[in-house]
Amino acid sequence: xxxxxxxxxxxxxxxxxxxxxxxxxxxxxxxxxxxxxxxxxxxxxxxxxxxxxxxxxxxxxxxxxxxxxxxxxxxxxxxxxxxxxxxxxxxxxxxxxxxxxxxxxxxxxxxxxxxxxxxxxxxxxxxxxxxxxxxxxxxxxxxxxxxxxxxxxxxxxxxxxxxxxxxxxxxxxxxxxxxxxxxxxxxxxxxxxxxxxxxxxxxxxxxxxxxxxxxxxxxxxxxxxxxxxxxxxxxxxxxxxxxxxxxxxxxxxxxxxxxxxxxxxxxxxxxxxxxxxxxxxxxxxxxxxxxxxxxxxxxxxxxxxxxxxxxxxxxxxxxxxxxxxxxxxxxxxxxxxxxxxxxxxxxxxxxxxxxxxxxxxxxxxxxxxxxxxxxxxxxxxxxxxxxxxxxxxxxxxxxxxxxxxxxxxxxxxxxx
Amino acid sequence: xxxxxxxxxxxxxxxxxxxxxxxxxxxxxxxxxxxxxxxxxxxxxxxxxxxxxxxxxxxxxxxxxxxxxxxxxxxxxxxxxxxxxxxxxxxxxxxxxxxxxxxxxxxxxxxxxxxxxxxxxxxxxxxxxxxxxxxxxxxxxxxxxxxxxxxxxxxxxxxxxxxxxxxxxxxxxxxxxxxxxxxxxxxxxxxxxxxxxxxxxxxxxxxxxxxxxxxxxxxxxxxxxxxxxxxxxxxxxxxxxxxxxxxxxxxxxxxxxxxxxxxxxxxxxxxxxxxxxxxxxxxxxxxxxxxxxxxxxxxxxxxxxxxxxxxxxxxxxxxxxxxxxxxxxxxxxxxxxxxxxxxxxxxxxxxxxxxxxxxxxxxxxxxxxxxxxxxxxxxxxxxxxxxxxxxxxxxxxxxxxxxxxxxxxxxxxxxxxxxxxxxxxxxxxxxxxxxxxxxxxxxxxxxxxxxxxxxxxxxxxxxxxxxxxxxxxxxxxxxx
Numbered sequence: 001x002x003x004x005x006x007x008x009x010x011x012x013x014x015x016x017x018x019x020x021x022x023x024x025x026x027x028x029x030x031x032x033x034x035x036x037x038x039x040x041x042x043x044x045x046x047x048x049x050x051x052x053x054x055x056x057x058x059x060x061x062x063x064x065x066x067x068x069x070x071x072x073x074x075x076x077x078x079x080x081x082x083x084x085x086x087x088x089x090x091x092x093x094x095x096x097x098x099x100x101x102x103x104x105x106x107x108x109x110x111x112x113x114x115x116x117x118x119x120x121x122x123x124x125x126x127x128x129x130x131x132x133x134x135x136x137x138x139x140x141x142x143x144x145x146x147x148x149x150x151x152x153x154x155x156x157x158x159x160x161x162x163x164x165x166x167x168x169x170x171x172x173x174x175x176x177x178x179x180x181x182x183x184x185x186x187x188x189x190x191x192x193x194x195x196x197x198x199x200x201x202x203x204x205x206x207x208x209x210x211x212x213x214x215x216x217x218x219x220x221x222x223x224x225x226x227x228x229x230x231x232x233x234x235x236x237x238x239x240x241x242x243x244x245x246x247x248x249x250x251x252x253x254x255x256x257x258x259x260x261x262x263x264x265x266x267x268x269x270x271x272x273x274x275x276x277x278x279x280x281x282x283x284x285x286x287x288x289x290x291x292x293x294x295x296x297x298x299x300x301x302x303x304x305x306x307x308x309x310x311x312x313x314x315x316x317x318x319x320x321x322x323x324x325x326x327x328x329x330x331x332x333x334x335x336x337x338x339x340x341x342x343x344x345x346x347x348x349x350x351x352x353x354x355x356x357x358x359x360x361x362x363x364x365x366x367x368x369x370x371x372x373x374x375x376x377x378x379x380x381x382x383x384x385x386x387x388x389x390x391x392x393x394x395x396x397x398x399x400x401x402x403x404x405x406x407x408x409x410x411x412x413x414x415x416x
Numbered sequence: 417x418x419x420x421x422x423x424x425x426x427x428x429x430x431x432x433x434x435x436x437x438x439x440x441x442x443x444x445x446x447x448x449x450x451x452x453x454x455x456x457x458x459x460x461x462x463x464x465x466x467x468x469x470x471x472x473x474x475x476x477x478x479x480x481x482x483x484x485x486x487x488x489x490x491x492x493x494x495x496x497x498x499x500x501x502x503x504x505x506x507x508x509x510x511x512x513x514x515x516x517x518x519x520x521x522x523x524x525x526x527x528x529x530x531x532x533x534x535x536x537x538x539x540x541x542x543x544x545x546x547x548x549x550x551x552x553x554x555x556x557x558x559x560x561x562x563x564x565x566x567x568x569x570x571x572x573x574x575x576x577x578x579x580x581x582x583x584x585x586x587x588x589x590x591x592x593x594x595x596x597x598x599x600x601x602x603x604x605x606x607x608x609x610x611x612x613x614x615x616x617x618x619x620x621x622x623x624x625x626x627x628x629x630x631x632x633x634x635x636x637x638x639x640x641x642x643x644x645x646x647x648x649x650x651x652x653x654x655x656x657x658x659x660x661x662x663x664x665x666x667x668x669x670x671x672x673x674x675x676x677x678x679x680x681x682x683x684x685x686x687x688x689x690x691x692x693x694x695x696x697x698x699x700x701x702x703x704x705x706x707x708x709x710x711x712x713x714x715x716x717x718x719x720x721x722x723x724x725x726x727x728x729x730x731x732x733x734x735x736x737x738x739x740x741x742x743x744x745x746x747x748x749x750x751x752x753x754x755x756x757x758x759x760x761x762x763x764x765x766x767x768x769x770x771x772x773x774x775x776x777x778x779x780x781x782x783x784x785x786x787x788x789x790x791x792x793x794x795x796x797x798x799x800x801x802x803x804x805x806x807x808x809x810x811x812x813x814x815x816x817x818x819x820x821x822x823x824x825x826x827x828x829x830x831x832x833x834x835x836x837x838x839x840x841x842x843x844x845x846x847x848x849x850x851x852x853x854x855x856x857x858x859x860x861x862x863x864x865x866x867x868x869x870x871x872x873x874x875x876x877x878x879x880x881x882x883x884x885x886x887x888x889x890x891x892x893x894x895x896x
Contacts, residue, residue, distance in 0.1 A: 031495045034822070313814065328828035332795065335826075341819040343838050346810040350838040352819070358828035 006100050008107055016127035023121040032118030035304045035336040036275050040218060040244040046190055047157030053183050055080055062151040064177060065397040069146035075153045075183075077132040077160045086144055090174075091137035095163050098135035105137055109167055109198050113224055117248035117277040122220050126161050126192045133163030136174060138203070143173035147398060150176070154191060154217065155183035164195035168203035168231075175206040177398065181241070182214035188243070189213070193221040199231040201255065206234045208398060212405055213241040215270065220246045227287070229255025236393055237264040238402055239274050240409040250279040253287035253315075262291040263393070265386045265402075267409045268301035268333075278307040280322065282315040285345075291322040294389045296382045297333035298413050306338040309352065313344045322352035327359065327385050329378065379410050457507040460484060463609055466512045470578055470612065475589070483598045483608030490602040496788075496820070498755055500726050504700055509672055511610045511643070567625075573618040574629055577645045580616025587618050591649055595678040595708045595734070604704040607643045607676040614644030614675065619654035619685075628657040628690070628876060646677040650685035650713075657688040659879065672700045673724075679707035681715050683737065688716045692879055694723035697754055701727040706761070709769075711737030718874050720747040720883060721756050722890060730788060732761030735769035742771040747868050747883075750783030750815075751890055759788035759821075760804075764830075768799040775806040776868050779815035780890065789821040791832060798829035806836040809867050811860065811891075841867075861891045 005013070025041060026033045059081050062073045070092045073081035079094045086092045091102060098106050115123035134150050152162045168174055182189055191213070199205040205227075211219060219242055227233040239245050251260040266274045280289040295303045305324040326335035339352040359381050367377035383406065390402050455462070463484050467477045492501055567574065573584055580588045598608040617629060650656050673695060681687045687707065695701055701724040707715035717731035733742025744760035762771035777785035787806045808817040819836045841863040849859035865872075865884055872880045 029495065035824070316813065326825065328825065328830070331827040331829065333826070333828065334795075334824065337821070337823040337834065339819070339821060339834065339836070341808075341817070341836060341838060343808070343810065343817045344814075346813045346815060346840045348810070348838060348840070352834075352836050354821070354823060354834040355832060356823065356825040357831040357833075 006103055008103060009099055013128045016124045020121060020124035020128055023124060025121065026118060030118065032277065032306075034306070034338065036246075037244065037273055040273070043159065043190055043218075046159060046188060049156050050076055050158050051156030051183055051187055053153070053155045058153060058183065062153075062179075064149040064151070064179060065147050065401050067146045067397070068149045069144050070148045071151075072134060072149070073151045073153070074132060074162065076155055076158055077162060079132065086148070087142055089139045089142055090144055091135065092148060093135055095133040095135045095165060096131055098165075102135070102137070105167070106135065106165065109196055110165060111194065111196060111224075113250075115222055115248070117222075117250060117279055119220055119222055119246065119248055122192050123194060123222055126163070126194045126222070129159075129192075130161045130163045130194070133165065134176070134178075136166045136176060138168045138172040138174045140169045141171045142169075144175070146175075148174065148176045150178045152178060152180045152191070152193075153183050154180070154189035154213065157187050157189055159190040159192060162191060162193045164193075164197075164207070166196070166205060166207065167198045168200050168205045170201045171203060172200070173204040175208075175395065175398065177208045177210065177401070179210045179212070180219065181212050182217055185214045186216065187214075188216040188218070190217065191219040191221070193219065195221075195223050197223070197225040197233060197235070199225070199227045199233040199258075201228050202230040203228075204232045206236075206393065206395070206398075208236045208238075208393070208402070210238045210402065210405055211241060211245060212238075212408075215241060215272065216243050218242060218244045221248070223247070223249040224252075225250065225260060226252040226254055227258040227260045229284075230257035231255070232259045232261075234261040234393060235263065236389075236402070237276075238405055239264070239266040239268070240405055242272065242274075244273045245275065247274070247276045249277070250281065251289060252281045253284055253289055255284050256286035258284065258287040260287075260289040261392060262289070262293075263389045264293040265389050265406065266293070266295040266303055267298070267386070267406065267413070268295070268303060269298040269409075269413050270301060271299070272301045273303075274301075275304040276306070278305075278322075280307070280309045280320055282309070282311045282318045282320060285315045286317045287315070288319045289321070291324075292389050292392065293324045294327075294386055295325070295335060296327040296329060296385060297335060298329045300330075300332040302334040302336070304336045304338075305354070306340070307352065308340040308342060309350055311343045311345050311348050311350065316345050316347040318345065318348040318350065320348070320350045324354045325385075326354075326356040327382060328356060329358070329382065379413075383407070383410065456510055458484070458509070458511055458606075458610065462511050466610060466612065469512070473582065473585070476581060479593065479598075480609050483605050486599045487602060487605035487609055490599065490605055492602055497728065498726065498757065500755060501700075504672060512612055570623050571620040572623060572625065573616065575616050577614040577616045577647060578612065580647065584616065584618065587649065588616060588647065591678065591680050592647055593678075595680060596676055596704050596706050600704060603674045603702045604676050607645060607674050607704070611643045611645035611676065613642070614646040615648070615658075616646070617648040617656065617658065619650045619656045621651045622653040623651075624653075624655040625657065628659050630659040642671075642673050642675070644675045646675070647680075648678070648687060648689070649680045650682060650687050652682045653684045654682075655686040657690065657876070659690045659876065660692075671698060673702070674700075675703045675705075677703070677705040679715055681707065681709045681713035683711045684713060685710075686714045686716075688718060689731075690718045690875060690879065691720060692875075692883065693719075693721045693727065696723060697725050697751075699724045701729065703727075703729045705729065706732040706734065707742070709733055709735050709737065709740035709742060711766075712739040713737060714741040714743070716743040716745070717760075718745045719758065720875070721758055722749045722887070723754075724756075725753065726755045726757065728757045730759040730761050730790075732763065733771060734763045734765055735771065736765045738766045738768055740766060740769045742769070744773045744775070745871055745874050746773075746775040747871050748775070748777040748785050749887060749890055750777070750779050750785040752781040752783060755784045755786070757786040757788065759786075759790075761790045762792070762802055764791075764793045764797060764800040764802070767797050769797075770801040772802070773804040773806075774871060776809070776871055777806070777817060778809045778811065778864055778867065779817050780811045782812075782814050782816070784816040784818070786818040787820070787836070789823075789834075791821070791823045791825075791834075793825045793827075793830045793832065795826040797827065800830040802832040804832075804834040807867075808836070808838045809864065810838065810840045811864070857891065861888045864891055
């Protein structure tokens with residue numbers, strides 16, 4: 001559907017390609033890759049062959065919430081369905097088209113910041129290779145009712161570079177969901193995704209990423225959120241699929257009264273490995289950020305949480321919180337937590353907490369005494385544990401959709 | 417604790433005066449008079465020189481040379497450590513100095529100028545009080561060491577590490593360098609190559625020392641790094657409390673302090689190691705401290721860092737026996753031009769082991785305090801628990817604090833929790849106290865003392881008194 005690449009993008013992509021080649025690969029001992037399995041960064045074993053698919057069937061499988069403001073379905077970064085019913089003035093279209101139709105807007109916001117959490121090399125690769133994704137621009141005082149829903153399918157052993165760029169102007173509102181899935185269960189694919197979220201003054205921007213790839217695929221997903229004065233941004237990540245997933249989420253609070261929620265639920269099983277790095281950067285004074293990551297670990301799975309709250313020198317009256325909780329369901333799972341703080345200003349309220357524990361026997365006993373068998377009881381508690389983060393989205397249809405993926409995962413989990 | 421009761425009972429005015437030593441009296445020095453001096457810089461010659469002077473046995477010589485090779489090979493900590501480390505110039509440091517005399521046995525034999533130093537530090541008073549043994553370190557050798565007879569009768573060994581490795585090789589050697597291997601980090605390797613001074617303590621089976629053992633350290637030669645090596649072994653069921661306190665005269669060029677402290681608590685033993693670090697603000701204090709706790713043993717590090725330019729110290733406990741317990745209690749105060757990079761390392765290596773880390777830091781002016789922690793609970797263990805709390809207090813608007821913990825838990829039969837908070841003294845609290853007649857500085861001091869009060873209580877009486885005074889001193893002029 002896309003035509004030629006505009007010249008500004010061509011220049012950017014060439015520079016990015018060079019940067020990708022010049023940037024060294026992460027190596028053992030790099031602080032940003034502590035505890036990480038760097039071997040997963042070897043992408044040579046991908047077949048490179050796109051898989052077979054049935055377009056109609058895929059569109060049928062692309063179900064999400066009931067009432068969408070817009071719905072897009074991508075297969076290996078090619079658009080196969082586009083439906084929009086967004087209010088007037090809102091720009092909502094595949095990024096491939098936006099590159100040439102709205103070059104100024106895109107150029108101004110597209111990948112403007114340095115990637116700081118370790119994957120600079122792969123951000124450069126993304127920039128050099130990106131073809132498509134979603135572009136949303138919400139003008140002043142416009143509120144998009146309903147959800148903009150995007151399905152990203154990977155078919156075969158290919159690498160995709162999905163990009164999501166969302167801009168909300170003053171006092172506007174929008175809610176976007178990305179869903180990443182594999183067409184077939186057996187073939188290993190790779191997604192190197194990037195999302196740029198820019199919440200303008202007093203606007204509200206919710207972004208949900210549901211990652212449910214097959215358990216042989218890998219994904220690197222980099223998030224950059226900037227929240228301006230009195231704006232409210234929410235980012236949510238659900239990880240159920242994938243062999244190895246790396247999430248890097250950076251939230252910049254750029255104005256007083258800015259509010260950023262960073263939320264995540266991970267449900268790894270078998271040998272799955274979820275590596276999450278976060279950064280709450282308080283540039284401005286008087287801003288608020290709150291992070292809640294909840295992991296429930298099964299099988300031989302492994303999670304890494306490395307979070308940092310950075311309060312800049314002038315960012316007084318900051319409120320910043322960070323919580324990572326790990327629920328250990330088996331004897332072989334492994335949780336690594338590195339909750340960090342760097343505070344360079346006073347008059348701040350900052351805290352972080354991290355816990356790792358299992359379900360207490362008396363909780364199970366309590367439920368058993370009420371006729372629920374032990375396995376079911378465990379699942380019930382784990383579900384309730386995850387819901388705490390999901391409910392923070394405060395949007396029922398979206399919560400229901402996420403729970404659908406959560407329950408699907410719980411049903412797949414075999415408790416050994 | 418009986419010791420504290422005794423302490424408070426004895427605390428009349430005289431004792432109080434004795435405890436309230438004036439820290440500024442530490443700002444003096446005597447003409448240097450060293451019979452042995454290894455010169456500047458570090459090479460295998462320096463190591464040989466130290467071995468010759470100290471008449472080390474051959475195995476120690478080999479050990480030192482191996483350590484030197486490791487030191488040269490090891491890179492400086494990179495990636496995570498502060499850039500200030502680059503300001504250490506290893507070839508501009510003197511690695512060994514001694515007045516070449518054997519450790520003294522009675523006060524009469526100690527040179528008068530050394531005595532005067534100790535007088536000002538308040539040691540004789542404490543000796544007169546109730547402390548069992550005082551081993552005072554003047555430069556790298558223990559210039560004075562005394563042990564009460566009853567301790568010797570009980571079989572307690574409390575000597576310098578040099579004496580330990582010669583006279584008590586059969587106890588010393590099996591544990592020496594085992595808790596902290598030479599190659600643990602660049603600075604433990606450096607210490608292993610050039611160590612001199614430090615204590616060796618052995619507490620026999622079932623002996624419970626009611627009174628703490630104590631050593632004072634001083635650095636008194638410009639650009640002279642102090643490389644003590646301390647090894648404490650508590651045999652089955654033994655209990656000991658060891659106190660280490662430092663003050664240092666001010667120097668013009670940076671000095672390096674790089675100690676290695678190894679603790680071994682055998683089955684059911686308890687060791688408490690208490691440090692008050694108040695080096696002058698040009699000292700690099702890069703210390704490796706670790707304890708090995710066997711079955712049902714307990715090791716507690718109580719650590720207070722107030723001085724130095726840069727301190728990097730992460731006391732650790734390896735809980736190797738079932739039911740072992742490790743604890744780190746840490747207070748750090750960073751003032752202008754200071755960086756207190758402290759933390760704790762808890763390695764769980766057996767079932768039902770528990771560890772606790774409580775850290776409180778205060779950043780004043782442009783001071784920077786950092787907490788760095790590691791907790792490891794490996795697979796196939798059960799019932800391990802860790803609790804970590806770190807609280808930071810920021811006094812001025814340009815103060816800085818960081819927290820970098822790393823927690824690894826494998827399996828579902830453990831529990832860990834980590835919590836950290838950052839806060840400042842509230843305006844209301846200050847206002848309240850000012851209304852009652854305190855000036856702003858006093859109010860701030862009181863608030864800061866309140867913040868660390870529950871930890872200060874863990875220190876023995878005279879230490880906690882001294883600590884409060886030190887904090888008042890540091891807080892002077894920080895507000896207003």
